[in-house]
Amino acid sequence: MPGVCALILKELRFRPVNAALIVLTVAAASGLVVFYQSGASALSEHAAQAEDATRRIQKAMGSNLTLIPASTDLADYYDAGGVSPDTVADSVIDRLVAQDAVSMNHLILMLEARVELAGRPVLFTGIAASQHTPGRPKKKMNDGVEPGTLELGSAVAEALGVATGDSVEVLGETMRVALVYVPKGTAEDLRVYADLADAQRLLDRPGQINKIEALDCVSCQDPEQEALTILRTELASVAPELQVQREADVANARVLQRSVLAQQSGVIERFHGVMLPVILIGVPIVIGAITVLNVRDRRGEIGVLRALGKGSISVGVLFFGKALLLALLGALLGVAAGWMLVVFRGPGVFEVGTDSLRPGAVLLVSVVAGATLFAALAAVLPAVWAVTQHPADAMRED
Amino acid sequence: MADAMIQIDAVSHRYTGKQGRIDALNAVSLSFRPGELALVTGPSGSGKTTLLLAVGGMRRPTEGTVRVGGDDLYALTAAERARFRAAHIGFVFQTLELIPYLSAFENVLLAATPRGAGQTETRQRAEQRLVDLGLADRLHHKPRQLSQGERQRVAIARAMLNGPKVILADEPSGNLDPDNAHAAFAALRAFADAGGTVLVATHSTLHHDQADRVVTLRGGVVADTVHESIHV
Structure with missing residues (x-):
């Protein structure tokens, strides 16, 4: 008897349409999974990077809320370039982080003052590590500044x-330069960061702060004014000595960023919600149906093989092996096609760069293995049906 | 019968169809010796094919025993019976049932065991069977490239490949013109003359002269048995 592989290959050549349908079905499914899963991974990474970048451009730059003393006149505050002349006790932070009624997180205590260094006016900022409120993400937005050191704007x-590592005398104390920021072309270039406790000592304001920067957790969902109303109401009951201001540019950027990400995610959600279930249910049905038709077309052949003494394994392998072989071929073609789609259509569909869209080896191997296994499983029942065909079916009943 | 190649004892086969219970065979007892070519005739529904299937180990009788070469077929397991069938029984099907995507030579080789198929001797034997049946120039033709008569001869060559003890043929001349039908029967006759046993289920009375015996079934029972004295 010709080998099972030879029989499978000869039968494939004899019924190419049947084989092509299985290959195309598996290829289409595999290609779509590679395409959309690559997009999903890229978008997820893109979203994380965007959030992180917004937060970490420089100390507290990601914050979109500013809490200042309630006694501060806003005209004076903005005239002074966002520096409040008034202060409050830094212990206010204990009340803010002790309860979860306030819709803000990543609270950063600051004490700011305009001072003169080397004949130039600079914004001297004492800053503490960010603190989180209960039940909110605990990832720190900034770690503060190491005591006894400074972080300097480039100017x-x-x-x-x-330069970094040098010592410098500031406000009567010698401190080490821990970091010099790259030039940004903004007011940040004229800023000096110090540890909050160091700044309180150097500025002679022990235990005092004049600003808390924070990230609001309301504006992600609600219109800006409504969010501000919510925050003011919450703050009035928890820390009435503070008032809240919004950093409009940062807040708007974050809303816009989230809107874009939501749009991009919609493509992925439609894939996961609609197309993936269709693939997972439809592909096995199609492959199973094609294999059933193949078994039906070959009942006489099955009967002959059984009459000639061929065992169940030999007959089963003819059908199961065929499905396995075609599924593997389809999966490989699908992965290649999916890759091409990712490269040529991905940037347009997902609105992310080509570099972010490279399908990983794990995804490709998983799709090939998964599609092959999935398709082969779909052929199990038809193969069992083939195996259980009665050999007498090959002969006429009179 | 002590030297019987096929021994059928009180075989009955009943099944339930749309028209109720059908007695396809009813207490049939027959024996066939080596070297005998027997025709099993009768009208449609008389039980001819059921008898062949029972002798071939493919239809377990409701009652009775079937022995081939002394072995009780239905005392064997399904796997043992499949192996026995592969080694000792050849089939020629009415509908020919050649595998359409295999050549004539490969169709014959299909009957070989997996181990035997790769052996030169088996391949030579497969080729020789086809040559003996006048198909030397058709070895690598696909079934669709062969005439009806040629396909029938390929099926006979396949049945003979393993040197079986018994060949069971179901209407082997059913779709053939007289010349091809004669050639097919001549091949079966030659097999019987070489010591094999052949059972042919047929409606036709044209080939009684080739047979040693004609068994007539009606309603699942043996209605008549005629021993032919002359065959050519």
């Missing part, structure tokens, strides 16, 4: 003639 470092 300040240039004026002082210092």
Whole structure:
């Protein structure tokens, strides 16, 4: 008897349409999974990077709320370039982080003052590590500044003639330069960060702060004014000595960013919600139906093989092996097609860069293995049906 | 019968169809010796094919025993019976049932055991069977490229490949013109003359002269048995 593989290959050549249908079905399903899963991974990574970038451009730059002393006149505050002349006790933070009624997180205590260094006016900022409220994400937005050190804006470092690792005398104390930021072309270049406790000592404001920066957790869902109303109401009951201001540009950027990400995610959600179930249910049905038709077409052949003494395994392998072989071929073609789709259509569909869209090896191997296994399983019942065909069916009943 | 190749004892086969219970065979007892070519005739529904299937180990009788070469077929397990069938029984099907995507040579080789198929001797034997049946120039033709008579001869060559003890043929001349039908029967006759046993289920009375015996079934019972004295 010709080998099982030879029989399978000869039969494939004899019934190419049947084989092509299985290959195309598996290829289409595999290609779509590779395409959309690559998009999902890229978008997920893109979203995380965007959030992180917004938060970490520089100290507290990701914050979109500013809490300042309630006694501060807003005209004076904005005239002074966002520095409040008034202060409150830094212990206010204990009340803010002790309850979950306030819709804000990543609270950063600050004490700011305009001082002169090397003949230039700079914004001197004492900053503490961010603190989270109960039940909110615990990932720190910033770690503060190491006590005894400074982090300098590029223009300040240039004026002082210092670099990272140097020592410099500031407000009567010698401190080490822990970091010099790259030039940003903004007011940040004229800023000096110090540990909050160091700043309180150097500015002679022990236990005092004049600003808390935070990230609101309301504006993600609600219109801006409604969010502000909610925050003000909450703050009035918890820390009435503070008032809240919004950093409009940052807040709007975050809303816009989330809107874009939501749009991109919609494509993926439609895939996971509609297309993936169709693939998972439809593909096995199609492959099973094609295999059933194949078994029906070959009942005489099955009867002959059984009459000639061929065992169940030999007959079963003819059908199961065929499905396995075609599914593997389809999966490989599908992965290749999916890859091409990702490269040529992905950036347009997912609105992310080509570099982010490269399908990973794990995804490709998983799709090939999964599609092959899935399709082969769909052929199990038809193969069992083939095996249980009675050999007498090959002969006429009179 | 002590030297019987096929021994059928009180075989009955009943099944329930749309028209109620049907007695396809009813207490049939027959024996066939080596070297005998027997025709099993009768009208449609008389039980001819059921008898062949029972002798071939493919239809377990409701009652009775079937022995081939002394072995009680239905005392064997399904796997043992399949192996026995492969080694000792050849089939020629009415509908020919050649595998359409295999050549004539490969169709014959289909009957070989997996181990035997790769052996030169088996392949030579397969080729020789086809040559003996006048198909030397048709070895690598697909069934669709062969005439009806040629396909029938390929089926006979396949049945003979393993040197079986018994060949069971169901209407082997049913779709053939007289010349091809004669050639098919001649091949079966030659097999019987070489010591094999052949059972042919047929409606036709044209080939009684080739047979040693004609068994007539009616309603699942043996209605008549005629021993032919002359065959050519």
